[in-house]
Amino acid sequence: MAGQIVKRGDRKWLLRWYIGERADGTRRYGSRMVTGTRREAERALRGILEQKDHGVVIESKGLTVSAFLDKWIEDTAGKRRRAATVAHYAEMADRYIKPHIGHKRLDRLTVLDVQAMVSALEKGRPVPDRKAKRKGRARKVEPLSPQTVRYAHAVLSAALSQAVRWRLLLANPARDVEMPRRSSKRIMRALSPEECAKLHEAAQGHRLEALFSLMLATGLRPGEALALRWADLDLESATLRVERALVRGIGDEPRHFDEPKTAGSKRTVPLPAGLVPLLVRHRKAQAAERLKAGELYAASGDLVFATPTGEPLDGANVRNRDFRPLLRKAGLPESIRVYDLRHTAATLMLTAGGNVRAVADRLGHASAKMVLDVYSHTLPPDRDSLTASLDRALWGE
Numbered sequence: 001m002a003g004q005i006v007k008r009g010d011r012k013w014l015l016r017w018y019i020g021e022r023a024d025g026t027r028r029y030g031s032r033m034v035t036g037t038r039r040e041a042e043r044a045l046r047g048i049l050e051q052k053d054h055g056v057v058i059e060s061k062g063l064t065v066s067a068f069l070d071k072w073i074e075d076t077a078g079k080r081r082r083a084a085t086v087a088h089y090a091e092m093a094d095r096y097i098k099p100h101i102g103h104k105r106l107d108r109l110t111v112l113d114v115q116a117m118v119s120a121l122e123k124g125r126p127v128p129d130r131k132a133k134r135k136g137r138a139r140k141v142e143p144l145s146p147q148t149v150r151y152a153h154a155v156l157s158a159a160l161s162q163a164v165r166w167r168l169l170l171a172n173p174a175r176d177v178e179m180p181r182r183s184s185k186r187i188m189r190a191l192s193p194e195e196c197a198k199l200h201e202a203a204q205g206h207r208l209e210a211l212f213s214l215m216l217a218t219g220l221r222p223g224e225a226l227a228l229r230w231a232d233l234d235l236e237s238a239t240l241r242v243e244r245a246l247v248r249g250i251g252d253e254p255r256h257f258d259e260p261k262t263a264g265s266k267r268t269v270p271l272p273a274g275l276v277p278l279l280v281r282h283r284k285a286q287a288a289e290r291l292k293a294g295e296l297y298a299a300s301g302d303l304v305f306a307t308p309t310g311e312p313l314d315g316a317n318v319r320n321r322d323f324r325p326l327l328r329k330a331g332l333p334e335s336i337r338v339y340d341l342r343h344t345a346a347t348l349m350l351t352a353g354g355n356v357r358a359v360a361d362r363l364g365h366a367s368a369k370m371v372l373d374v375y376s377h378t379l380p381p382d383r384d385s386l387t388a389s390l391d392r393a394l395w396g397e
Contacts, residue, residue, distance in 0.1 A: 003045045008033065013041035017048055033107050036170040047167040065109060066102030068168070069093045072159040083258055084223075084247040089155050096121055096144075096152040106163060111173045114156065121149045122180050146180040153179060189340045190347035191216075195332055202330035208322050210275075210282035211305045212341060217272045219345030219363045222338050223247055224265070226313050227257050228304040235279060238271040242364065246312055255312060265364035279304075346371070 003017040012035055019028040034044050073090050081089070100117040101109065124143050157174035164172055191199065196216060203209040215225050223245035232241045243266060247258045260266055271279075282304075289308045290297045301310025319338050327334050342363070349359045350371075360368045 003049055005038070005041050005045060011035050011037065013038070015041065015045045015048065017045065032168075034170050040170045044167050044170055063106045063168070064102060065104050065106050066098045068106045068163060069097065069102070069159055072162055076162050082247065083256070087248055092152050092155045096148070097156050106168060109160075109169075109173050111176050114153075114174045115177050118149060118153055118177055118179065121152060146182055149180050150182070153177065189336060190344040191332075191336065191340065193348070195330075196344065198330040198332060199326065202326045206322070206326065207285075208305065208318065210278050211318075212323070212326070213275060213278055215338070215341040216345055217275045218269050219342050219349070220269070221245065221342060221364070222315055222318075224260060224364075226305055226315065226318075229302040230283070230304055231302060233279065233304065235271075235276055238273065238276055240269050240271060242267050242269065246315075248315075255314070260364065262364065262366045264361070264366045267361065267364050269362060346374075
């Protein structure tokens with residue numbers, strides 16, 4: 001017998017298939033409960049037998065949503081996505097999905113279960129509160145934005161779609177869930193020219209002055225800037241080449257260098273003339289640090305921005321130990337992020353009349369549409385000039 005279907009209730013079927021013989025000669029069978037029509041059960045069994053021939057069938061007996069998510073992140077997402085993206089998937093699963101449905105059996109997960117999770121996330125994520133738990137009070141909740149709820153659902157839906165392909169489910173129970181309405185488009189924070197001047201003044205003489213100036217002048221992502229090597233810079237021609245990015249690892253995996261975010265992220269970026277002398281001074285200061293560190297300096301220490309011993313900088317440390325103190329010194333809001341320097345560069349280029357396609361290429365975006373979606377509010381209104389153009393074209397006025 002290659003496979004067997006046994007009715008176990010209303011729209012419930014037990015699938016059984018022959019796996020092979022054990023060491024003692026007894027036969028071993030796999031089994032799985034599915035819900036649906038007889039035809040859907042037959043289709044599932046055929047898929048299982050096809051996968052069995054390729055050695056990829058996963059035993060689902062007792063498999064929980066939590067265990068499945070871990071396997072999906074390790075076996076599938078980890079092979080198709082960048083490490084930083086996979087780490088974000090794992091974080092979303094641990095924080096928002098597993099606390100609500102992680103304990104449920106995957107083969108018994110329903111649309112109502114996923115809907116209940118989404119509704120709970122809309123109201124807020126439970127936050128552990130030991131004192132409240134001891135006194136029997138209700139735990140505090142954090143409000144979650146619609147974007148966060150929708151992203152958590154998207155991660156779950158992607159995982160469950162893989163479960164369907166692996167024949168662990170007949171259908172994706174996350175598909176027919178009512179989602180929260182999208183909130184209004186988020187407007188990125190960008191520094192005004194006056195605020196940029198204040199930041200420049202506060203950063204003068206700071207060890208990472210060149211880093212923050214470079215991000216303002218080029219629009220590089222923080223990970224791209226922290227991964228730059230001196231070999232990527234040509235100070236004579238005033239250009240730099242983006243070839244990689246510094247990304248955080250998954251779990252206990254250390255930070256490492258990886259491919260940039262998209263294929264278009266590999267790019268050549270011109271450097272403003274005023275930035276070149278600053279980079280020259282930064283290189284001299286770094287050479288002095290290298291001489292002082294001696295043998296303690298990293299053997300492969302070619303990073304433009306590094307620790308005093310040549311190791312890669314930690315993004316969180318740059319934010320907390322360097323950037324925020326500079327914001328306080330400049331009298332600027334501490335809510336400004338390092339990433340907002342990239343938004344500032346994009347905004348300044350667009351408000352100066354920069355071509356949207358050229359700005360997208362400079363930022364390493366895959367399309368100009370992304371620039372329009374994020375920065376459309378910064379574009380100067382052209383209604384009057386467009387009307388005048390139509391007048392000239394149609395009536396010669």
